[in-house]
Amino acid sequence: MEKFDVVVIGGGPGGLDSGFRLVKAGKKVCIINDKKERLGGVCLNAGCMPTKSYLKAASVYRSAKKADIYGLSVSAEKVDLAKVKESVASGIAKLRMGIGMMSENSGAKFIFGKGEFQSANEILVKKADGTTEVIYGDKIVVATGSVSRELSFAPFDGEVIMNSDMMLENEKLPEKLLIIGGGAIGCEFATVYNTFGSEVKIVEALEQLIPNDDSDASAMLKERFEAQGIEVATGVVVEDIEKVGGKALVQFKGADKKEEYDMILVSIGRKANLESLNLDKAGVEIENGAVKVNEYLQSTNENIYAAGDSIGGYMFAHSAAYEGEVVATNIVTGNTLELDERAVPRVVFSNPEMASTGVIKAGNGVKELYVPGLMKGRPITDKTEIGLMKLFVSKENIVVGGVLVGESSTEIIHELVMAVQNKLTVLQLKQTMHAHPTYAEPIPHLAMSGL
The missing domain is CATH 3.30.390.30 (FAD/NAD-linked reductase, C-terminal dimerisation domain)
Structure with a gap:
């Protein structure tokens, strides 16, 4: 059994930032990630980076359609979503190559497979080829990211009922798109699909878009969305979804009849990806669906830390990277740096x-x-x-x-x-x-x- 000073489970921003910094501090580090091509985590592969590419494409298309206000004449053809996806993929491939090179030169050892606790210090890695390996870590960092939440009565199918990962693989522009959830993910996809020509409706169970943020800012966002043709309904709950003939019939609470949509994006938040880790074998407690940590990002087992979406809270790539730095500092110095979230963008x-x-x-x-x-x-x-x-x-x-x-x-x-x-x-x-x-x-x- 190979032994390491620190084993990091997860190769996203939180895991890579903590792992790389620990190597620079002289630690022997192993980073476990499910697949080599998924290094960079949700953000790079199925989150913030590809969505920004789609949003840039939408911005260019929007500018082309209104070029006449600048005294220009530009032809904006109908959007071919498959071609947009191809363009997005080319950019993500370059970013993956960069992460791969950085990882190879980092000094950390990488093992690709699914990691789970066998004990407080032993991690079993199940590899894609069917083999397994057990490694030992004096300290362990849990940074396994998150997955999309789904509606209990309408599981994702990749065709009609979609999560954000699936939308990034979609090549079909729906005539009518319903977005359930008015947070950042829902609002960004609303912008993309509205710009590309879909009829878009956003429903949010709470009383404003981007819940818990400034009400005036949210009201302005709603006003601008509606001016663009995006229908926004806040304080609205979806009670049931029935799939019929490749479409979705949606029952809203209090509505007299169902509404029909070609596609539904469910963007009701994300949850920490912890189910297969066997955290109980390591004495790590879960609280509100996330790893319970103190101000030093130390779990209920003093030798195990956590960062990123694994601890809940702000599920941003930039906050995960910062938390990875906090974890690395505290492993090296013995808990001297407290988490400071006063100024998270x-x-x-x-x-x-x-x-x-x-x-x-x-x-x-x-x-x-x-x-x-x-x-x-x-x-x-x-x-x-x-x-x-x-x-x-x-x-x-x-x-x-x-x-x-x-x-x-x-x-x-x-x-x-x-x-x-x-x-x-x-x-x-x-x-x-x-x-x-x-x-x-x-x-x-x-x-x-x-x-």
């Missing part, structure tokens, strides 16, 4: 984009700074829509949060992330020179309103 790459960070609710000593229509210079020159920008500040005038809607929001948010993380004041933001004309330049003007 929360981004939605829809049209329009939406982004937020930190505290986004006034009250308890926090005030909201908001000047409607402030973001109008660059949008007018670019002929894009005027967005929304808010800051949230403490009674000491320290920036504690912010929210954006509009062009480049997913890029601009990092200035507010930096402000929150480093406890900058509104005066410091106001005194920071911004280039003109840019989408970020309203920030100091908004900050000035708080002085």
Whole structure:
């Protein structure tokens, strides 16, 4: 049995970041991942990277269709989804190649197969060729990612009832698409399919799109979606789905009759991928469907840590990578770095984009700074829509949060992330020179309103 200082289960952002950093710290590391071609995890292979490629294609198509407002004449043919998928795949192949080369040169040992605990320190790896291997780790990191949640009465079939992974493999543009769930995934796919020509409806059981985020920002997103022809229904629950003749008949709670759709995307969230790990054999407790961890990301077994979607909470690639760094630091130094989630960037790459960070609710000593229509210079020159920008500040005038809607929001948010993380004041933001004309330049003007 080969022994390692650290065994990492999972080759996504959390697993790779922790593993690579541990190697640099002088540790003997083994990283287990189900398949070599799936290194990079959900984000690279079936999440944030391919969806951004689809969204870019949608953006180009949208620009082509409205080229006349810029005095240009451009022909926008009907979308061939199979060709778009082929283009997306070529980009993902390059990224996979990069991850593969990085992994080969990392100094970590890689074993490809399904890992599960045999004891607190022993991991059994079941390989694709049917063979098995048992390895030992003084410390173990669980970073096994997540899977899509499904409706109990409507399991995924890959044809009519889809999850986000399946949508990325889809080559058929549905005439009518229902999206169940108004979170980031649902809103991004709504943008793609609406742009490409599908009739799209989003239903969300809670009272707003992007639940738990700023209500004004959500309202603007809903308004813009509806102006684009996307039907948005909040506070709506799906009670039943019946498949008939290759279509889906959907019963909404309280509705008199069922509605027919060609395809349904179920985007009601994701859950930690823990089922086959046998965590009980290692004395690791699960809480609310995720690995229970302390502020150092240490599980109920002091020698086992966890990062990324495995611990629930923010299921973002960037938060997983950060958590991997926290885990690596604490394994090396003996728990000296606490998890700090004050300034996690929360981004939605829809049209329009939406982004937020930190505290986004006034009250308890926090005030909201908001000047409607402030973001109008660059949008007018670019002929894009005027967005929304808010800051949230403490009674000491320290920036504690912010929210954006509009062009480049997913890029601009990092200035507010930096402000929150480093406890900058509104005066410091106001005194920071911004280039003109840019989408970020309203920030100091908004900050000035708080002085």
